[in-house]
Amino acid sequence: MSAAPTLPAYNFAYLDEQTKRMIRRAILKAIAIPGYQVPFASREMPMPYGWGTGGVQVTASILGPDDVLKVIDQGADDTTNAVSIRAFFAKVANVATTTKTSDATIIQTRLRIPEAPLRAGQTIVYQVPIPEPLRFLEPRETETRVMHGLAEYGLIHVKLYEDIAQHGHIATTYAYPVKVEGRYVMDPSPIPKFDNPKMHRSPALQLFGAGREKRIYALPPFTDVVSLDFEDHPFQVQKFSSRCALCDAANVYLDEVVTDDRGGRMFVCSDTDHCETRRAEGHLGPRPPQESSIPEAAPEPKGAPPARSTDAPVVVKGDDIKVWFPIKQGFLRRTVGHVKAVDGISLEVREGQTLGVVGESGSGKTTLLNCISGRLERSAGEIRYRMRDGRFPDLADLTEAERRFLMRTDWGFVHQNPADGLRMRVSAGANVGERLMAVGERHYGNIRQTATDWLERVEIAAARIDDQPVAFSGGMRQRLQIARNLVTHPRLIFMDEPTGGLDVSVQARVLDLLRMLVADLGLSVVIVTHDLAVARLLSQRMIVMKSGRIVEQGLTDRVLDDPHHPYTQLLVASIPES
Amino acid sequence: MIKALDIEPLLCVDGVRKSFTMHLRGGIRLPVVEHVSFRLVPGECVVLGGPSGVGKSSILRMVYGNYAVDGGSILVRDRVSGEMADLAAGDPRVILDLRRDSIGYVSQFLRAVPRVSAIDVVAEPLIARGVDRTAATAKAGEMLERLHLPPALFSLPPATFSGGEKQRVNIARGFITDHPVLLLDEPTASLDAANRDIVVTMIREKLAGGTAILGIFHDIPVREAVATRIIDVSAFSARKAA
Numbered sequence: 026m027s028a029a030p031t032l033p034a035y036n037f038a039y040l041d042e043q044t045k046r047m048i049r050r051a052i053l054k055a056i057a058i059p060g061y062q063v064p065f066a067s068r069e070m071p072m073p074y075g076w077g078t079g080g081v082q083v084t085a086s087i088l089g090p091d092d093v094l095k096v097i098d099q100g101a102d103d104t105t106n107a108v109s110i111r112a113f114f115a116k117v118a119n120v121a122t123t124t125k126t127s128d129a130t131i132i133q134t135r136l137r138i139p140e141a142p143l144r145a146g147q148t149i150v151y152q153v154p155i156p157e158p159l160r161f162l163e164p165r166e167t168e169t170r171v172m173h174g175l176a177e178y179g180l181i182h183v184k185l186y187e188d189i190a191q192h193g194h195i196a197t198t199y200a201y202p203v204k205v206e207g208r209y210v211m212d213p214s215p216i217p218k219f220d221n222p223k224m225h226r227s228p229a230l231q232l233f234g235a236g237r238e239k240r241i242y243a244l245p246p247f248t249d250v251v252s253l254d255f256e257d258h259p260f261q262v263q264k265f266s267s268r269c270a271l272c273d274a275a276n277v278y279l280d281e282v283v284t285d286d287r288g289g290r291m292f293v294c295s296d297t298d299h300c301e302t303r304r305a306e307g308h309l310g311p312r313p314p315q316e317s318s319i320p321e322a323a324p325e326p327k328g329a330p331p332a333r334s335t336d337a338p339v340v341v342k343g344d345d346i347k348v349w350f351p352i353k354q355g356f357l358r359r360t361v362g363h364v365k366a367v368d369g370i371s372l373e374v375r376e377g378q379t380l381g382v383v384g385e386s387g388s389g390k391t392t393l394l395n396c397i398s399g400r401l402e403r404s405a406g407e408i409r410y411r412m413r414d415g416r417f418p419d420l421a422d423l424t425e426a427e428r429r430f431l432m433r434t435d436w437g438f439v440h441q442n443p444a445d446g447l448r449m450r451v452s453a454g455a456n457v458g459e460r461l462m463a464v465g466e467r468h469y470g471n472i473r474q475t476a477t478d479w480l481e482r483v484e485i486a487a488a489r490i491d492d493q494p495v496a497f498s499g500g501m502r503q504r505l506q507i508a509r510n511l512v513t514h515p516r517l518i519f520m521d522e523p524t525g526g527l528d529v530s531v532q533a534r535v536l537d538l539l540r541m542l543v544a545d546l547g548l549s550v551v552i553v554t555h556d557l558a559v560a561r562l563l564s565q566r567m568i569v570m571k572s573g574r575i576v577e578q579g580l581t582d583r584v585l586d587d588p589h590h591p592y593t594q595l596l597v598a599s600i601p602e603s
Numbered sequence: 604m605i606k607a608l609d610i611e612p613l614l615c616v617d618g619v620r621k622s623f624t625m626h627l628r629g630g631i632r633l634p635v636v637e638h639v640s641f642r643l644v645p646g647e648c649v650v651l652g653g654p655s656g657v658g659k660s661s662i663l664r665m666v667y668g669n670y671a672v673d674g675g676s677i678l679v680r681d682r683v684s685g686e687m688a689d690l691a692a693g694d695p696r697v698i699l700d701l702r703r704d705s706i707g708y709v710s711q712f713l714r715a716v717p718r719v720s721a722i723d724v725v726a727e728p729l730i731a732r733g734v735d736r737t738a739a740t741a742k743a744g745e746m747l748e749r750l751h752l753p754p755a756l757f758s759l760p761p762a763t764f765s766g767g768e769k770q771r772v773n774i775a776r777g778f779i780t781d782h783p784v785l786l787l788d789e790p791t792a793s794l795d796a797a798n799r800d801i802v803v804t805m806i807r808e809k810l811a812g813g814t815a816i817l818g819i820f821h822d823i824p825v826r827e828a829v830a831t832r833i834i835d836v837s838a839f840s841a842r843k844a845a
Contacts, residue, residue: 375696533717533718534718536717536718537716537717537718537719540716544730544731562716562717565695565699566695579671579693579695580668580669580695580698580699582669583668583669583670583671583693583695583698586664586669586670587623587664587669587670587671589624589671590626591626591627594625594626594627595626595627598627
């Protein structure tokens with residue numbers, strides 16, 4: 026130990042220079058791709074997560090000795106969080122601090138943007154608790170990253186749809202999702218949506234730091250920031266019926282302040298600097314409290330369902346498809362052989378036709394289905410699909426974006442377990458509407474009308490539209506899953522034991538429904554089932570699989586009434602007579 | 604009587620063989636028929652005759668594509684193209700097209716689809732050919748009324764119907780379209796005399812309209828009323844040789 030116990034070994038602005046450089050590189054990346062969340066190696070700070078560690082690290086990395094720092098929390102300069110962060114930087118960077126928005130070069134904020142317009146040269150740093158706008162809709166980070174990557178943003182509208190369904194208007198008031206430069210959907214941190222328009226084309230640099238979640242994102246000056254909405258429910262900011270009780274300001278964001286224990290209250294500017302500045306200029310409010318402020322709701326729209334898209338010819342063709350899973354053994358995990366789940370299968374499905382794939386458990390049916398629906402990679406072979414534009418490419422040659430687009434528009438997948446194909450915690454209406462929103466439908470009234478129509482088609486009472494599937498029976502869930510799959514008028518549906526978990530009466534209802542819809546909509550279907558009665562009812566042609574190979578195929582009633590292969594004869598002989 | 608060879612046939616069966624291999628019984632082979640050859644022209648009703656188990660139903664089912672054949676050809680005139688298509692070649696799509704437009708079948712038993720009403724069962728073949736649903740349903744109602752099915756039953760699924768009621772639904776479904784070739788497997792087996800007479804009238808109307816009918820009728824009065832020609836299937840039986 027050396028002698029002088031004078032100063033603790035702080036670098037300027039607390040963080041070491043290597044860390045600052047790392048964070049600055051992340052910031053530069055974030056500025057280069059506005060709205061994109063850049064991961065960074067978030068450091069421990071001398072304050073707990075949730076106290077603004079992301080914002081503090083960003084501020085520390087961009088702070089210079091000549092900067093003037095302002096820190097606000099909920100618009101106020103004098104709340105605990107604001108005071109402590111300001112004191113922190115005054116101590117570790119010895120920078121000038123201010124409460125005046127106009128004097129500051131860097132403004133670190135939690136939950137507000139100052140009322141006074143920011144100017145060029147200023148930087149505003151937002152503290153962000155959860156940077157991912159899709160987080161509460163899609164829990165998997167891997168999936169949300171892909172969705173951002175492919176700009177697949179139908180899901181974000183599900184949240185807004187649910188709002189309208191429940192409240193009659195978009196009730197999201199803070200952390201209101203925005204689209205940046207027409208590309209990335211971004212969570213603007215939990216600022217009130219009142220402040221969203223201030224981000225649009227702001228001359229100031231806007232940086233967002235999420236310490237716990239280790240993400241930085243940014244809006245360079247003059248970036249387009251558009252709040253998401255529906256055509257018939259346009260984005261609106263909160264409007265307040267009262268004015269600030271202290272400075273008489275109108276069109277500012279107001280906080281309710283309780284003044285006594287007898288119900289007395291008043292509404293004052295949430296931005297304390299704005300309020301003080303106005304009072305210094307001589308504006309004075311009435312002080313006595315006024316009526317509460319309620320955000321206005323948009324009128325309820327009425328709309329017609331969208332037109333049906335015309336069906337174009339569809340062909341799926343598979344040639345010599347193989348899916349082999351390696352068997353690894355021993356210390357070195359050497360591949361000693363393969364499980365040949367699908368071993369050289371060729372098939373073809375034409376428009377309006379249903380192909381049944383039958384066989385007992387373990388015969389490779391589901392693997393085949395997953396493979397031709399692009400959900401599982403094949404080991405060999407070719408699978409071609411006729412696109413709407415007439416192309417006939419191999420699925421493997423499509424980009425991930427094209428494949429996913431196909432999956433949510435041209436294809437449907439009905440799972441055996443409805444929970445695999447539904448979002449169990451969003452309403453039935455939103456479950457059906459999600460796929461519409463995914464293909465760009467942005468009119469709430471239309472979406473809801475279409476969802477209602479489809480619920481009726483699958484015999485679910487329209488009154489249940491706002492209930493979540495967790496409150497539905499197994500049969501209702503399965504019918505909801507079918508409605509969700511068919512609402513975008515896909516051309517090809519994959520079904521994996523669609524009636525597997527249902528009791529007999531419900532099974533008959535679902536089968537009848539599927540049969541009618543397939544006929545009415547001219548769908549092409551590949552249905553995997555171990556139930557020969559289901560195959561007879563729904564399919565015109567069928568494939569019998571055993572150990573990954575086709576043992577018999579042909580016209581469904583021919584295969585079932587005149588089976589040739591020993592295995593098919595055994596299957597048919599095993600059906601109980603009714 | 605019409606002379607069969609002068610007119611373009613609707614159905615030519617030539618040298619058809621059929622046997623069953625029972626793999627569950629150690630692979631024993633049961634020959635059914637061989638050298639089956641005949642042809643059907645418009646307006647004739649050919650009845651397959653012979654004792655039970657001789658292979659009459661098997662022939663009917665092969666002509667409908669329900670059974671595969673071991674050899675030979677079954678040419679059916681395609682109503683749309685006017686060409687003869689070989690149904691015995693086993694291409695499922697050819698068979699599906701022929702069934703939709705050219706060849707109808709009234710089986711002995713109705714295979715009831717759960718939850719589908721009788722009237723929809725009857726209307727379905729028309730809807731499959733693109734007829735408007737309302738028109739198809741109206742026509743189905745007429746057919747069922749003609750067969751004296753109580754209107755109260757129209758909207759019920761046939762699964763719970765009596766044998767005769769089911770059979771009438773089945774006949775209505777088979778007769779509603781104008782397929783040029785119609786296959787009938789004992790359509791009057793479970794009908795009372797009054798309804799049997801209606802079916803006979805309906806068959807005669809079809810024949811007058813130029814439909815060719817291939818049928819199995821064990822009911823002698825019906826057979827005598829409609830048959831223009833009887834083929835003794837015993838002549839094709841493979842079992843006597845085996």
